[in-house]
Amino acid sequence: MTMTADTADLRLQAVTIFRHKRLFALMVPVVILAYLIYTVFAFDVPGLMQRASADNARALMADTYSYKTHITRDNRDGAVSASIEGERKGRYPDGTVPEWVTLGETTVIDLGDGHVVTFGPETITYDIPGYGVIRATPSTTNGVIQEFPAGDLPEWINSSRNRLAVTTEAGRLSVTRNRSEVFRYFAGWELFFFTLDSPYHGLSVTQVAARAFNGEAGEIWDDFWHNNMWRHADVAWAIFETVLMAFLGTMGAAIVALPLAFLAARNFTPVMWIRFTFRRLFDFVRGVDGLIWTIILTRAFGLGPLTGTLAILITDTGSFGKMFSEALENVDKKQIEGVQSTGAKPIQRYRFGVIPQITPILLSQVLYFLESNTRSATVIGAITGGGIGLLLTQAIITQKDWEEVTYYIILVVLMVIMMDTVSGWLRRKLIKG
Numbered sequence: 001m002t003m004t005a006d007t008a009d010l011r012l013q014a015v016t017i018f019r020h021k022r023l024f025a026l027m028v029p030v031v032i033l034a035y036l037i038y039t040v041f042a043f044d045v046p047g048l049m050q051r052a053s054a055d056n057a058r059a060l061m062a063d064t065y066s067y068k069t070h071i072t073r074d075n076r077d078g079a080v081s082a083s084i085e086g087e088r089k090g091r092y093p094d095g096t097v098p099e100w101v102t103l104g105e106t107t108v109i110d111l112g113d114g115h116v117v118t119f120g121p122e123t124i125t126y127d128i129p130g131y132g133v134i135r136a137t138p139s140t141t142n143g144v145i146q147e148f149p150a151g152d153l154p155e156w157i158n159s160s161r162n163r164l165a166v167t168t169e170a171g172r173l174s175v176t177r178n179r180s181e182v183f184r185y186f187a188g189w190e191l192f193f194f195t196l197d198s199p200y201h202g203l204s205v206t207q208v209a210a211r212a213f214n215g216e217a218g219e220i221w222d223d224f225w226h227n228n229m230w231r232h233a234d235v236a237w238a239i240f241e242t243v244l245m246a247f248l249g250t251m252g253a254a255i256v257a258l259p260l261a262f263l264a265a266r267n268f269t270p271v272m273w274i275r276f277t278f279r280r281l282f283d284f285v286r287g288v289d290g291l292i293w294t295i296i297l298t299r300a301f302g303l304g305p306l307t308g309t310l311a312i313l314i315t316d317t318g319s320f321g322k323m324f325s326e327a328l329e330n331v332d333k334k335q336i337e338g339v340q341s342t343g344a345k346p347i348q349r350y351r352f353g354v355i356p357q358i359t360p361i362l363l364s365q366v367l368y369f370l371e372s373n374t375r376s377a378t379v380i381g382a383i384t385g386g387g388i389g390l391l392l393t394q395a396i397i398t399q400k401d402w403e404e405v406t407y408y409i410i411l412v413v414l415m416v417i418m419m420d421t422v423s424g425w426l427r428r429k430l431i432k433g
Contacts, residue, residue, distance in 0.1 A: 242387035249312025261324035286318025305386035
């Protein structure tokens with residue numbers, strides 16, 4: 001009878017445990033789903049979706065892999081100029097324009113597929129196949145006088161009293177009182193190698209190679225390296241600064257953290273208040289994010305890569321201090337005792353009995369943080385005014401040179417891949433032998 005009662009109790013306990021587990025397994029996804037639903041409304045995802053513009057997204061994507069040529073007319077004096085991306089550094093010499101533009105009293109711009117824009121003495125016209133001719137006459141008193149084909153205006157025409165903007169697949173026309181401008185997109189990164197004022201612009205690869213073999217290699221490299229639009233020399237130096245920030249910050253943090261880790265390790269510092277002080281110090285410096293340290297140090301030391309280096313050093317000192325102290329607490333005492341039996345002094349016992357044991361952990365963590373800090377240095381550089389992060393931020397702020405943004409992002413990815421490869425190779429060589 002006793003055995004039956006015990007069996008019933010065990011069965012009841014098992015049923016209760018399984019019921020609790022099933023309830024828990026059901027509640028976890030329900031809670032997660034409820035939280036996700038809450039975040040949808042807390043972050044106004046429906047409003048964000050309504051404000052999203054597919055046209056803007058397509059324009060942004062097009063800017064990343066293409067460039068636009070600007071044909072601009074000053075409506076006050078009638079002067080017409082052409083430039084790549086609208087920059088002075090990419091401006092065509094006076095009196096010269098692309099082959100699809102015909103200068104004259106009436107400038108004709110052939111955008112292809114039947115799209116033709118004309119800059120007349122007074123009126124600008126845009127002949128759009130399948131729609132008709134749009135006319136715009138800038139006036140100092142009446143803004144921009146506009147004429148459209150009969151019917152409602154399509155979405156790709158933006159018309160106001162002082163401005164007309166027409167966007168089609170062939171290009172874009174913008175007319176204001178003082179300026180008329182046509183934008184035409186082409187695939188590629190124009191002027192990436194040579195600017196318009198370079199004697200090597202427009203030459204094929206074979207022609208450039210032939211000139212290089214004929215003794216012009218130095219001039220060719222100089223024109224490429226000092227390209228005023230893409231600034232390859234400045235970009236290379238910025239990449240170097242970013243890697244240097246990561247390297248100095250990481251290695252400096254490891255050098256500072258190692259001796260402090262002994263003071264935080266239980267088996268090397270028996271005095272509790274000393275251990276407590278240094279452990280809380282490590283918690284404090286690593287508890288404050290590196291970006292916060294960057295802002296604080298920028299206020300104290302000003303802009304520059306040194307500020308970014310110090311921000312990485314301070315943050316990683318806390319992380320390394322914690323990891324190194326935990327590694328020290330797990331060292332094998334027998335190896336230390338063996339070194340001590342030879343008559344070694346305390347410093348020698350640490351050097352030959354402790355350091356060899358924790359070296360693989362130290363190297364592994366330092367190299368991993370070096371790889372990670374290469375990415376962090378890009379963001380920190382955007383705040384401190386150093387490295388590739390600064391150039392990336394400047395290109396984003398301009399809101400026009402998104403192909404340069406793409407260029408910098410590709411370089412950052414390649415830099416991270418390189419650091420990952422190098423750190424992996426060093427780990428294999430230094431740790432595994």
